[in-house]
Amino acid sequence: MRISTQSTYDRASAGMATLSAAAAKLQTQVATGKKLIAPSDDAAAYRQLTVIRRANADQAANAANVTLASGLLASSDTALESIGNQLVQARELAMQASNGTLTDSQKASIAISLDAIVDDMLALANTTDSRGQPLFGGATGDVAYTRAADGTISFAGTGEPGAIPIGDGTSIHATDSGERIFAVDTPGGASDIFRIVQELAEAIRTGGDVSKDASSEALTTLQSAIEGVADARASVGARAARLDLEAQRLSDTAVDREESRSAIEDVDPYEAYTQLQKTLTILSATQASFSKLTSMSLFDYLR
Amino acid sequence: MSDMLSIGASGLRAYQTALSTTSDNIANAGTAGFSRRTATIEEIAKANRVGLGQTTNLVGNGAYASGIARSEDSFRAADVRRTSSDLARTETGVVWLDRIEGALGGNKLDERLTAFFNAATGVAADPAASAPRAVMLETASSLAAAFTGTGNALAGAASDLAGTGRDAADQLSGLSASLVKVNDGLARADTNSAGRAQLLDERDRLLESMSAITDVSVSTDSIGRATVRAGGTAGPILADVESASTVTFVMNDSGATSIAVHRNGITQPLNASGGAFAGISDAAGRIASARETLNTMAQSFVDGVNAVQANGADLNGKTPADPIFATDPANPTTITMVMNDPKGIAAASVGEGTRGNGNLAALTELRASGGYETTLDDLTTANAAALQSRSSVASAQSAIRDAAVAARDSVTGVDLDEEAVDLIRFQQAYQASSRVIQVARDTLNAIFEIF
Numbered sequence: 001m002r003i004s005t006q007s008t009y010d011r012a013s014a015g016m017a018t019l020s021a022a023a024a025k026l027q028t029q030v031a032t033g034k035k036l037i038a039p040s041d042d043a044a045a046y047r048q049l050t051v052i053r054r055a056n057a058d059q060a061a062n063a064a065n066v067t068l069a070s071g072l073l074a075s076s077d078t079a080l081e082s083i084g085n086q087l088v089q090a091r092e093l094a095m096q097a098s099n100g101t102l103t104d105s106q107k108a109s110i111a112i113s114l115d116a117i118v119d120d121m122l123a124l125a126n127t128t129d130s131r132g133q134p135l136f137g138g139a140t141g142d143v144a145y146t147r148a149a150d151g152t153i154s155f156a157g158t159g160e161p162g163a164i165p166i167g168d169g170t171s172i173h174a175t176d177s178g179e180r181i182f183a184v185d186t187p188g189g190a191s192d193i194f195r196i197v198q199e200l201a202e203a204i205r206t207g208g209d210v211s212k213d214a215s216s217e218a219l220t221t222l223q224s225a226i227e228g229v230a231d232a233r234a235s236v237g238a239r240a241a242r243l244d245l246e247a248q249r250l251s252d253t254a255v256d257r258e259e260s261r262s263a264i265e266d267v268d269p270y271e272a273y274t275q276l277q278k279t280l281t282i283l284s285a286t287q288a289s290f291s292k293l294t295s296m297s298l299f300d301y302l303r
Numbered sequence: 304m305s306d307m308l309s310i311g312a313s314g315l316r317a318y319q320t321a322l323s324t325t326s327d328n329i330a331n332a333g334t335a336g337f338s339r340r341t342a343t344i345e346e347i348a349k350a351n352r353v354g355l356g357q358t359t360n361l362v363g364n365g366a367y368a369s370g371i372a373r374s375e376d377s378f379r380a381a382d383v384r385r386t387s388s389d390l391a392r393t394e395t396g397v398v399w400l401d402r403i404e405g406a407l408g409g410n411k412l413d414e415r416l417t418a419f420f421n422a423a424t425g426v427a428a429d430p431a432a433s434a435p436r437a438v439m440l441e442t443a444s445s446l447a448a449a450f451t452g453t454g455n456a457l458a459g460a461a462s463d464l465a466g467t468g469r470d471a472a473d474q475l476s477g478l479s480a481s482l483v484k485v486n487d488g489l490a491r492a493d494t495n496s497a498g499r500a501q502l503l504d505e506r507d508r509l510l511e512s513m514s515a516i517t518d519v520s521v522s523t524d525s526i527g528r529a530t531v532r533a534g535g536t537a538g539p540i541l542a543d544v545e546s547a548s549t550v551t552f553v554m555n556d557s558g559a560t561s562i563a564v565h566r567n568g569i570t571q572p573l574n575a576s577g578g579a580f581a582g583i584s585d586a587a588g589r590i591a592s593a594r595e596t597l598n599t600m601a602q603s604f605v606d607g608v609n610a611v612q613a614n615g616a617d618l619n620g621k622t623p624a625d626p627i628f629a630t631d632p633a634n635p636t637t638i639t640m641v642m643n644d645p646k647g648i649a650a651a652s653v654g655e656g657t658r659g660n661g662n663l664a665a666l667t668e669l670r671a672s673g674g675y676e677t678t679l680d681d682l683t684t685a686n687a688a689a690l691q692s693r694s695s696v697a698s699a700q701s702a703i704r705d706a707a708v709a710a711r712d713s714v715t716g717v718d719l720d721e722e723a724v725d726l727i728r729f730q731q732a733y734q735a736s737s738r739v740i741q742v743a744r745d746t747l748n749a750i751f752e753i754f
Binding site for chain 2: 001002003004005006007009010011014038039040041042043044046047050051053054057058060061062064065068069131132133137138139140157158159161162163164165169171297298299302
């Protein structure tokens with residue numbers, strides 16, 4: 001079979017071009033550390049990668065919400081603990097006041113202490129969270145509670161604040177409306193922690209002599225207020241524990257995804273480099289043999 | 304003795320032709336489509352006149368170059384055309400699939416979609432603050448740009464494809480016209496002349512160029528004039544011995560292509576199953592379906608998001624004044640932003656209050672039910688899978704074509720070493736013939752010296 005001179009050159013150049021292209025592709029893989037440069041490199045793997053990438057983006061958004069919600073719950077916990085302590089203190093003062101041997105000035109000072117407790121509880125109930133929003137506010141209102149000129153403290157907002165989405169269709173109530181958790185049931189109807197302490201102080205201040213019955217009723221009401229706040233705190237704690245689990249789950253699945261991603265996309269540097277070296281060796285051998293072959297010509301011997 | 308002189312002279316002339324032909328081969332060793340030629344040298348037949356006392360012719364009358372023979376193998380040439388056609392179809396497909404891949408991925412539409420929905424998740428965590436809302440508007444704006452960019456990239460690919468199709472049609476018309484001229488030349492060229500060999504080379508080159516555009520079926524008559532039909536043996540005639548056809552390419556807005564052959568006032572469709580035309584038709588369908596999918600998805604996305612927005616309440620607790628996006632119904636991927644006030648995003652359900660985020664849950668539902676990201680993934684993956692398989696088919700077809708070219712070249716190609724051997728052989732024959740003339744002269748001189 002005749003090998004035409006043209007095809008000798010064509011074939012050599014095509015072979016070298018193929019080898020150069022293979023070397024360039026390996027070089028790109030080594031430089032980027034990625035096997036998949038374009039979707040068409042491996043369509044099925046690309047599909048898996050997009051799912052993983054999207055899950056990673058979703059996870060980043062959800063993890064941010066989990067962190068925020070955890071922070072909000074921690075703030076709630078701290079504020080509720082302080083409010084609970086204030087209520088315990090109010091109960092101690094009420095017990096003191098029920099002692100019939102107190103003088104008027106002693107009673108007046110107890111009433112002043114109770115007023116201070118109301119001020120402190122109002123400040124705590126109006127705590128702002130890391131978002132700059134009232135921690136115990138409802139769905140509306142710039143602050144949780146307002147105090148009118150006559151000293152009446154009332155809830156400013158309406159409704160419950162929205163639950164924060166934390167992924168896969170689940171969401172968590174990171175804050176509670178004060179209207180709900182600070183409400184207290186009294187024999188005289190629905191009230192709240194501020195009003196019962198204010199009413200107690202008023203009774204001590206004006207009544208002069210607080211009857212045993214009145215103070216024992218106040219003690220019962222205070223006890224149920226303390227329990228209500230403790231319940232709210234327990235609920236906050238349970239949600240925080242759930243968020244801890246959620247955060248753990250998010251980071252675990254992230255690790256699993258990273259393993260899958262790496263298996264699909266990442267280049268094994270040793271293998272890639274060995275392949276590159278092999279390709280380059282073959283290329284230089286092809287170049288050497290090509291120049292050797294083409295340097296031989298019968299025309300050299302025509303004299 | 305005068306016989307010997309003329310025999311020597313005839314040898315000189317014959318081998319001069321042979322040497323020139325060999326030199327021509329060497330000079331054209333690198334010319335594409337050149338077929339190797341050989342000088343045919345024959346003996347000069349002597350008239351049968353018998354001299355006195357002589358019963359038979361004892362010597363011949365020399366040699367002459369009777370013509371130039373062109374090496375050819377029409378079956379191998381047809382094989383090269385067929386394999387080139389197949390390869391051109393696949394390679395054209397690869398080029399345009401790659402273009403679609405770039406168009407779909409270049410604007411990172413999938414990532415922008417994910418970012419938009421995740422920004423909504425951020426707003427849900429802090430609905431009353433303006434920063435997450437501003438972030439959501441920014442991602443919405445870059446998403447609109449990504450939709451527009453992707454749509455434009457596909458539209459650009461479609462219009463470039465139409466341009467390529469028209470260029471190919473013009474090229475095919477030109478090649479057909481050239482082939483008719485070559486056919487005309489072949490009718491007048493002397494048999495076995497170098498001019499005829501050149502015309503046949505040109506004919507084969509034209510046929511090869513035509514087969515890269517469409518699959519052709521070629522028949523030749525006794526003097527080598529070709530009649531070419533496009534798209535199979537029953538297809539329309541592109542060129543015959545009389546006239547050439549004109550080819551046109553039209554692509555409509557929905558991506559349907561029609562290729563037509565116009566000849567003597569009659570128009571016939573060209574159904575290419577090979578060559579660039581077939582690849583262009585395939586690609587046109589793919590680009591059109593990608594555009595349609597993207598358009599449907601863009602319209603559904605804008606409608607869905609705007610419906611969610613309209614159902615909610617903005618930061619002031621009111622029904623939002625504006626939708627988030629607007630789109631051109633004629634070109635749904637051209638999405639523009641209508642909402643430019645972060646407070647206007649309807650995060651809350653109606654009556655929920657400023658810290659409500661109920662309406663954003665509807666957006667999350669839209670993400671799942673609309674499946675926009677999945678649709679885009681399906682589109683990209685289907686295209687990538689097609690591109691992947693075409694690329695491997697192209698490399699196989701390329702190897703098949705190379706083998707066909709090598710098989711043809713083993714008949715028609717020029718091997719310089721072989722020509723060098725011929726050069727030496729013919730040179731020696733030429734020198735020997737000149738020595739014959741010298742001997743004839745010496746012999747004649749010896750006779751003259753007697754007197």
